[in-house]
Amino acid sequence: MNLPKDDIRTQLEDSLASLSLQKSEDIICQVKPILLSNLARKRLDYYLEANPSQLDLYIQNVIDNYSLWHDYLFAVQIERDFAVWEPLLKKLIRFAYQYLVHKNFDTCINTHEFAEECATKAAEAILTAQFPYDISFDAWIRRIVQLKCLKFMSEEMQKRKIPANMQVVLDEETENMLETPDMLQMLQEEELRAAIELALNQIPEARREVIILQYFENLSPTVIAQRLGKSTDAIYCLHFNALKDLRKIFLKTGINFNE
Numbered sequence: 001m002n003l004p005k006d007d008i009r010t011q012l013e014d015s016l017a018s019l020s021l022q023k024s025e026d027i028i029c030q031v032k033p034i035l036l037s038n039l040a041r042k043r044l045d046y047y048l049e050a051n052p053s054q055l056d057l058y059i060q061n062v063i064d065n066y067s068l069w070h071d072y073l074f075a076v077q078i079e080r081d082f083a084v085w086e087p088l089l090k091k092l093i094r095f096a097y098q099y100l101v102h103k104n105f106d107t108c109i110n111t112h113e114f115a116e117e118c119a120t121k122a123a124e125a126i127l128t129a130q131f132p133y134d135i136s137f138d139a140w141i142r143r144i145v146q147l148k149c150l151k152f153m154s155e156e157m158q159k160r161k162i163p164a165n166m167q168v169v170l171d172e173e174t175e176n177m178l179e180t181p182d183m184l185q186m187l188q189e190e191e192l193r194a195a196i197e198l199a200l201n202q203i204p205e206a207r208r209e210v211i212i213l214q215y216f217e218n219l220s221p222t223v224i225a226q227r228l229g230k231s232t233d234a235i236y237c238l239h240f241n242a243l244k245d246l247r248k249i250f251l252k253t254g255i256n257f258n259e
Contacts, residue, residue, distance in 0.1 A: 008039060008048075008055075015056050023063065031066050031133070035059060038132050047134060058134065065133040073131055080127070088126075088141075092119035095145040103153065104198055104249065114152065121148040153198065199249040207242035210235055 012035055016028055038044055048054050075081040076088065097115035105111045122145045131140060200208050209228065213219045221239070225232045 011055055015059055031062050034133050043132055062133045069137050077127055092122050092145055095142050096149055099146055099149050118148045118152050199246050203245040207238050210238040211242045
């Protein structure tokens with residue numbers, strides 16, 4: 001939305017005043033701080049998509065989700081009720097495991113352990129994160145899990161001599177996660193970098209080294225040959241086979257890899 005934030009706030013106040021004739025004063029008072037917070041975090045900008053007429057629908061969505069999820073969130077974040085947390089943690093582990101497998105992790109015991117680690121990190125974030133009430137709760141926690149998985153993948157790759165410019169950098173403030181075009185694009189870019197890191201780690205070391213030197217250090221095949229003590233023909237062969245390996249890996253994960 002291109003409207004100034006003050007104009008949006010004015011429209012928000014007017015919409016709430018109008019809705020107060022239909023809704024209880026309590027619910028309006030309860031959702032108003034949430035709406036103002038979402039405005040400050042630019043969530044309204046994305047959801048309204050330059051169409052102020054959708055503001056009433058947005059507010060109604062927040063009200064509906066507040067009525068649906070507030071008591072549950074209170075049990076999760078304030079009371080920290082074990083009876084609520086136990087099934088929630090299982091769901092987080094399931095989301096993490098599904099995401100890691102989607103990212104080409106093997107369906108093995110280690111992946112289950114990785115999923116539990118990522119789910120635990122997600123649970124810690126959920127304890128203090130601010131739920132925006134403009135998306136479903138499951139979509140919100142799934143996004144938190146995915147970001148924690150990406151952070152885990154990034155940290156794992158940092159242990160394997162992957163160039164710094166390929167490392168995934170994630171924002172620690174998961175409460176600011178948005179299901180918006182900009183956020184989705186950023187997440188897709190992070191996922192792509194993580195996929196490249198994982199793929200490189202699966203190919204032979206000599207081939208991986210050629211790819212890193214050529215594409216991330218911008219060295220020519222001749223310079224790479226000199227650095228590695230190989231012939232230029234050998235470098236071309238390693239490069240060709242590396243791309244072939246990577247293409248196979250990416251195809252398995254649904255990524256189109258072009259030379």
